[in-house]
Amino acid sequence: MWRFLIFLVVVAAVGLGLVYADYQGTIDKPLQFTDAQRQFTIEPGWSSKRVGNELHKAGVIDKPHWFYAYARISEKGIGIKSGEYNITGNPTTPELIDLFVDGQTVQYTGKIIEGSTFKQVRERMAGNSQLTQTIGDMSDADIMEAIGLGGQHPEGVFFSDTYQFPKNTTDLEFLKRANQLLQKVLDEEWANRDPDIPLKTPYEALILASIVEKETAAPEERPLIAGVFMSRLKINMRLQTDPTVIYGMGDSYDGNIRRKDLTTDTPYNTYTRGGLPPTPISMVGREAIKAVMHPQDTTALYFVAKHDGSGTHKFSETVEEHNAAVRKYQLKR
Numbered sequence: 001m002w003r004f005l006i007f008l009v010v011v012a013a014v015g016l017g018l019v020y021a022d023y024q025g026t027i028d029k030p031l032q033f034t035d036a037q038r039q040f041t042i043e044p045g046w047s048s049k050r051v052g053n054e055l056h057k058a059g060v061i062d063k064p065h066w067f068y069a070y071a072r073i074s075e076k077g078i079g080i081k082s083g084e085y086n087i088t089g090n091p092t093t094p095e096l097i098d099l100f101v102d103g104q105t106v107q108y109t110g111k112i113i114e115g116s117t118f119k120q121v122r123e124r125m126a127g128n129s130q131l132t133q134t135i136g137d138m139s140d141a142d143i144m145e146a147i148g149l150g151g152q153h154p155e156g157v158f159f160s161d162t163y164q165f166p167k168n169t170t171d172l173e174f175l176k177r178a179n180q181l182l183q184k185v186l187d188e189e190w191a192n193r194d195p196d197i198p199l200k201t202p203y204e205a206l207i208l209a210s211i212v213e214k215e216t217a218a219p220e221e222r223p224l225i226a227g228v229f230m231s232r233l234k235i236n237m238r239l240q241t242d243p244t245v246i247y248g249m250g251d252s253y254d255g256n257i258r259r260k261d262l263t264t265d266t267p268y269n270t271y272t273r274g275g276l277p278p279t280p281i282s283m284v285g286r287e288a289i290k291a292v293m294h295p296q297d298t299t300a301l302y303f304v305a306k307h308d309g310s311g312t313h314k315f316s317e318t319v320e321e322h323n324a325a326v327r328k329y330q331l332k333r
Helices: 002-029 048-057 063-075 093-102 119-125 138-145 171-191 203-217 219-234 241-254 261-265 288-294 319-329
Strands: 039-042 084-086 108-113 162-166 302-305 313-316
Touching: 002 063, 002 093, 002 313, 039 048, 063 093, 108 119, 119 171, 138 171, 162 171, 162 302, 171 203, 171 288, 203 219, 203 241, 203 288, 219 288, 219 302, 219 313, 302 319, 313 319
Parallel strands: none
Antiparallel strands: 039 084, 108 162, 302 313
């Protein structure tokens, strides 16, 4: 009897040894991929067992149970992240799982352009096929509510930058990230602002930064443009800036601004109203925000676009000089 028991023990030991050898040999073996197999997507909610089975279906691994066993034994299975992966080289099973745990997913690009409006941002997101579209026909107010900014105006509160994001990122997640970055940059720049700027809050600085962003295509002019507006605010002179008038016109703006538009009162008409408009008029980047926080000292109170292809302006200290510049650069007289 004891000989039979010894036999069973030996058989079990040999069996276990063979199983372990198969397990170890499988996970240590570099995986072979075809070009088509290198693109692999882990959907949200997939367990490590599901990932192993999907790799088996794709023809990447032939023993998914060992993939799952390693994920359980190493306790790395719970850390696998969803997303689209581009697998390079010939990783072993542990190396492949490490890739999934690190979340080294394929990244796509989306951009919020300086000076764009929220309407344009929505249009650009809708045209980005890599973003998961959830907004649809939602109102601006509903969108702001959905990202935790209920009651706030959407204009200007999303930072102008180029963003990278993984597959399955929603348009709402994209906007929330852009708002968080805007708040971070605005807080940083506000904390380091010049002490004598005539602005009471970071939001006022954001409003003025959006005007500066729309007023010039020449980055080097931003601090000087900001300086002119600061000088006007300090003496209670109206800003009289066309981009705010255009924003207030909304969809009725046809590319031309007329004298009647300058005299038609709206909350954004800085020819008819003093101080800042109620909200920003566009999205901004860091340089426009920085220009407002550190405006250039200037005695100029006026500027006019040169319309010579440079995107720059002629700055003047008096209304007489300004009118002469208008005749020269705009009226061509």
